[in-house]
Amino acid sequence: MNLFDVKGKTVLITGASRGIGKTLALGFRDAGAIVYGAGSRPESVEWMAKEGINGVVIDVRSEKDAYNEIGKIREKHGKLNCLINNAGIATNTPASGFKEDELQNIIQTNYAGVFRNCQAYYKHHKKDGGNIINVASVLGIVGSKLASVYSGTKGAVITLSKALAIEWCNSGYRVNVICPGLIDTDMTEMIKSKDYILSQVVSAIPMGRLGKPEEILGAAIYLASDASSYVTGQEIIVDGGMIAQ
Ligand SMILES: NC(=O)c1ccc[n+]([C@@H]2O[C@H](COP(=O)([O-])OP(=O)(O)OC[C@H]3O[C@@H](n4cnc5c(N)ncnc54)[C@H](OP(=O)(O)O)[C@@H]3O)[C@@H](O)[C@H]2O)c1
Helix, strand or coil: CCCCCCCCCEEEECCCCCHHHHHHHHHHHHCCCEEEEEECCHHHHCCCHHHCCEEEECCCCCCCHHHHHHHHHHHHHCCCCEEEECCCCCCCCCHHHCCHHHHHHHHHHHHHHHHHHHHHHHHHHCCCCEEEEEECCHHHCCCCCCCHHHHHHHHHHHHHHHHHHHHCHHHCEEEEEEEECCECCHHHHHHHCCHHHHHHHHHCCCCCCCECCHHHHHHHHHHHCHHHCCCCCCEEEECCCCCCC
């Protein structure tokens, strides 16, 4: 028996067009799951069909996209086994410079979008239970310069997940969080583009390097599988030791 088996499970991953979400989509596919990968736009998901991934468009700021897509998955497969809320955006705007539209956009994407997707999943499956993995960040646990609103949204995702884990436990839901440290994706382009910033950042990571998107996959497979059947309301930190110091 393989405790970490996700074969045949239906998994929906938001923000799967690139970065961590893309790696998760390919990894779950390789592990035999039926993968639905979401991007915010049709162009983002065009590559998926030829990779054996079902591409769907979910702009997490929309009230209906996730609700409609989860309904279709349920109709086709009977159940969505696992929802991975991974879509997210970051900015490096100083707190004093935030404009209202930028503030609303990041809150809608990183926090309200996660809540809405969880709610949509629950509405469709409240009689069957489910498994939710929310991707937050170590910056939801510790503070950092130029990350005020981002950190706030990720901290909110962590406590939202704990609250839902408790509220929906008796409906058969598990809700857990993965907190990546700094991972080599488009999101960290602003760090990688300047050597002096990169070396400063890397020197603060005990493992001395950025993480690779593949290094998030193990935690996701663990949380999506029966290996974690008694785990809910928890976060797994995958950060090369960054916040252990
Ligand atoms: N990279 C890191 O160092 C790091 C560290 C900690 C936490 N995280 C978290 O990990 C998650 C993935 O990050 P990443 O580094 O892989 O980011 P990324 O490479 O920038 O990719 C972001 C993903 O989010 C999607 N997205 C953005 N806005 C969206 C919206 N309104 N609706 C739906 N999808 C949207 C994008 O889809 P489109 O391509 O269609 O726009 C893309 O697939 C994020 O939640 C991020 O906060 C990342």
